[in-house]
Amino acid sequence: MPSTIRRQMKNMVNNYSDAEKKVREATSNDPWGPSSSLMSEIADLTYNVVAFSEIMNMIWKRLNDHGKNWRHVYKALTLLDYLIKTGSERVALQCKENIFAIQTLKDFQYVDKDGKDQGINVREKSKQLVVLLKDEERLKGERSQALKTKERMAQVSTGSTQMGFGRGSSQPNLSTSYSEEYGRSEGSPASYHGSSPPPVPSLPRRSGLGLHS
Incomplete structure (x- = not known):
């Protein structure tokens, strides 16, 4: 996919960090939204001081985009909404300090070549976010609820x-589910997925029970 390759090349040229790459992927121009698993990874990274500033800098950069890059802006707002509710409390704090940057997006304009007003997505999302940031009680409630859901x-x-x-936190999950799946029908899949101890050389000679390397 050309957009993915282009993004990977930019990542290499600009030497982006792991956190920055994740934000760029979550706020790409691809015609689908950021996955909840990716947003969850980014939310966890906001508790790391260095990653937090990298994430927020990249989000503000995306929010400054315009025109045909409206998806960058819309997805950055979507990600921000998620981070405010499930990431470090510093996310909401920084958003409140820079609330004007979110507020100005209520005037965002972009009509695509088919005459469709894509700017409305950005305008609506920015309004929702401003309302949330200004209502401390609602913010606390939504944050508490979102964190419980995330834990579940x-x-x-x-x-x-x-x-x-x-x-790549999805990989261990895959391994676990595969090993559970195969564990029902096969002997011991642990050697494929975990670090099983190396076979003792004398065992195969004594028992002949198929401890193959």
Whole structure:
């Protein structure tokens, strides 16, 4: 996919960090929204001081985009909404300090080549976000609810995402589900997925029970 390759090349040229790459992917021009698993990874990274500033800088950069890059702006607002509710409390704090930058987006304009007003997505999202940021009680309530939901989701996916800082946290989940699946029909899939101890050389000679390397 050309857009993905282009983004990867930019990532390399600009030497973006892991956190910045994740934000760029979540706020890309691709015609689909950011996945909740990716947003969840970014939310966990906001608790890291260095990653937090990288994430927020990249989001503000995306919010400054315009015209045909309206998806950058809309998805950055979507991501921001998610981070305000499930990320570090510093996200909401920084958004309140820079609320004018979000407020100005209520006038965002872009009509695509088919005559469709795509700017309305950005305008509506910015209004919702400003209302949320200005209502402290509602913000606390929504944050509490969103964090509970996030914890439940983490438990459902075998708890391996709870630590949050792992790269490619979906991989351990896949391994677990595969090993559980195959565990019913096959002997021991652990050797494929975990670090099983190396076979003792004398065992195969004594028992002949198929400890193959």
